[in-house]
Amino acid sequence: MRRPKISLKKYFYFTLICALLLIFVFNLKESELWKMRSSRSSQISTQQQQHHQHLHQLQSMDEDHPVATSSTPAPVAATLLPEVADNLVEEPEQAALEEEEMEADRLQEPPVEKAWFFKNGEYYPKPARTYSNRKARKRHAPRLLPHQDPYSDRIVNQLMYVPHNYEEIKSSGKLKTILLYNGLGPWNVKKGRDVFLKAKCPVDTCELTANRDLASSADMILYKDHYIPTGIRRPNNSKQVSMLYYLECPYHTQNVKVPDAINWTATYRRDSTIVAPYEKWQYYDTKVQQLEQDVNYSVNKTKKVAWFVSNCGARNGRLQYAHELQKHIEVDIYGACGNFKCSRSTADKCFEILDNDYKFYLAFENSNCKDYITEKFFVNALNRRVLPIVMGARPEDYEVSAPRRSYIHVDEFASPKELAEYLHILDADDELYNSYFKWKGTGEFVNTYYWCRVCATLHNEEQLRKPRWYTDLNDWWRGPGVCTTRSWRNFKARKDVISDSSDD
Missing domain, CATH: 3.40.50.11660 (Glycosyl transferase family 10, C-terminal domain)
Known part of the structure; x- marks a missing residue:
C-alpha cells in the first residue's frame, strides 16, 4: 500500500507552525525568569537603599557630635548586619554586605590635604576599620609586611596604619617595649617614649630601653649592625620580635649564621620588614x-x-x-x-x-x-x-x-x-x-619616620600571632642574585666573595 504524498506547501506550513510554537514557549519561560530576576534585584536595591540611608544618618550624627568621632563611622556600620559564616550567606545578603563595606571604605577615604609625613602635611590616619565578613577582613588586611605585598616598600602603608582598637590600647596605658640590645648610643636616642612623641607618630604607645634584663619580656629586641645572642630560650608561642638593622650593603655587614635568630629586618632593601631607605x-x-x-x-x-x-x-x-x-x-x-x-x-x-x-x-x-x-x-x-x-x-x-x-x-x-x-x-x-x-x-x-613605623607595625597583633623567621638570614642578605661585581646586563646569579673594602 502506497503512502499518501505530502505536498511541499503543506510541509512548509507544518514546519512554520512548529517553529512558532517553539518561539512562544521559549518567550514564556524567559518572561518568568525575568520576573524572578526583577523581584530579586528589587529586593537587593531596597536593602541597599535602606542601608545607605542608615549610613547617612550615622555620618550626620558624627558630624553633629564631634566628640563621638574618635571612633570612625566605618566600624559602627560594620555591625549593621549579623555575623554569618561565608558559606551560609545568601546572595542578596552578600551583595548588601559588600556594598556596606564599599560605602564604609568611601567614608574613610582621606581628604585632599597632604598626609602627615609630607612637609606641611596635616592629615593623620584614623584607626583601621573592622569587617564582619571573613573574606573581607582578609581582602582588606593592612599590607605592612613583605609577604603581604612583595612588590612595594609598604612605607606609606606603615606610616598610615593605626590598629582598629587603638583607643582601647591608649586607654589601657600599656606600652610596647623595644629593647635596643646594642645600647642607646648607636641610635642616638633617649630611653622612654621621647622619640615617638617628638615625631608625633600616629601610633606612639611604645618605649625604648637598653636594659638587657628585659630581654625575656620585651616586645622587640632590636640589633643595630651586629647580632648578639641573648642566651635566653624563646618560648614556642612567644610573640617577641627579633629585628636586625643594617645600613650598609652586604659587603660591609656582619655574617649572621645562627638559624631562626631573626624574624624582622630593617635595611634599605624593599623586601625588608621595615624598609629604611636613604631617601x-x-x-x-x-x-x-x-x-x-x-x-x-x-x-x-x-x-x-x-x-x-x-x-x-x-x-x-x-x-x-x-x-x-x-x-x-x-x-x-x-x-x-x-x-x-x-x-x-x-x-x-x-x-x-x-x-x-x-x-x-x-x-x-x-x-x-x-x-x-x-x-x-x-x-x-x-x-x-x-x-x-x-x-x-x-x-x-x-x-x-x-x-x-x-x-x-x-x-x-x-x-x-x-x-x-x-x-x-x-x-x-x-x-x-x-x-x-x-x-x-x-x-x-619624605621623612619615612623609622621609629613611628616600627611602633605601628609592632601593634599589628594579627601578624604577631603568625611569626615568620629567616631560616637562613645570610642567604637572604647576601645570597645568589643580591650583588655582582659586573654589569647587571651580563649578570648571572652567583655567590660573590664577601670581603672588607673601603667605602666611598
Whole structure:
C-alpha cells in the first residue's frame, strides 16, 4: 500500500507552525525568569537603599557630635548586619554586605590635604576599620609586611596604619617595649617614649630601653649592625620580635649564621620588614608624574660630565668605566681618583660648580647590589640642577625608587661609548635634555619616620600571632642574585666573595 504524498506547501506550513510554537514557549519561560530576576534585584536595591540611608544618618550624627568621632563611622556600620559564616550567606545578603563595606571604605577615604609625613602635611590616619565578613577582613588586611605585598616598600602603608582598637590600647596605658640590645648610643636616642612623641607618630604607645634584663619580656629586641645572642630560650608561642638593622650593603655587614635568630629586618632593601631607605620619593598624586617646567636646566652650562669620588678601588669597576667614558666625552673627576680638586670642607661651593657648569653627574655607588641606592644619587644629584648617570642597583630598582624619567642608567647602553654618544645628543638638544627634569614639582622626598613605623607595625597583633623567621638570614642578605661585581646586563646569579673594602 502506497503512502499518501505530502505536498511541499503543506510541509512548509507544518514546519512554520512548529517553529512558532517553539518561539512562544521559549518567550514564556524567559518572561518568568525575568520576573524572578526583577523581584530579586528589587529586593537587593531596597536593602541597599535602606542601608545607605542608615549610613547617612550615622555620618550626620558624627558630624553633629564631634566628640563621638574618635571612633570612625566605618566600624559602627560594620555591625549593621549579623555575623554569618561565608558559606551560609545568601546572595542578596552578600551583595548588601559588600556594598556596606564599599560605602564604609568611601567614608574613610582621606581628604585632599597632604598626609602627615609630607612637609606641611596635616592629615593623620584614623584607626583601621573592622569587617564582619571573613573574606573581607582578609581582602582588606593592612599590607605592612613583605609577604603581604612583595612588590612595594609598604612605607606609606606603615606610616598610615593605626590598629582598629587603638583607643582601647591608649586607654589601657600599656606600652610596647623595644629593647635596643646594642645600647642607646648607636641610635642616638633617649630611653622612654621621647622619640615617638617628638615625631608625633600616629601610633606612639611604645618605649625604648637598653636594659638587657628585659630581654625575656620585651616586645622587640632590636640589633643595630651586629647580632648578639641573648642566651635566653624563646618560648614556642612567644610573640617577641627579633629585628636586625643594617645600613650598609652586604659587603660591609656582619655574617649572621645562627638559624631562626631573626624574624624582622630593617635595611634599605624593599623586601625588608621595615624598609629604611636613604631617601623616599613620594608623588603628591600618582596620576601626575610629569610637569612642564619653565626653567631651562642646560642654560649657560659649558661642561659635560662631573664626578666627586674618593674611593678608587670600588669592587664594581666604576673607576674603570669612568676612564673608558672619558675616551668619548669630557669627564671631570674631582677628588683622590682624578685631576680636579674640591675639598669636602667646601662642599657647598663644589655643588655650586656642579649646578652652574655641568650637565651630567656620575652618581656611581661603590657596590652593585639589589636596591642599594644612596645619597650619591638622591642628594648629590637629584637635589641639584644636573642629570644623574647611575650605577649600582639594578635598573628595575631605580625605576621603582626614583622619580619617573629623572636619570640615566649605564646598563641601558651596551658600552661607555654608546652612552657617550647619547650624552652628546642630549647636550645638543635642550628640549630633550630638559625632558629629564619634568618630575620636579610632582612630589617630594619624605621623612619615612623609622621609629613611628616600627611602633605601628609592632601593634599589628594579627601578624604577631603568625611569626615568620629567616631560616637562613645570610642567604637572604647576601645570597645568589643580591650583588655582582659586573654589569647587571651580563649578570648571572652567583655567590660573590664577601670581603672588607673601603667605602666611598
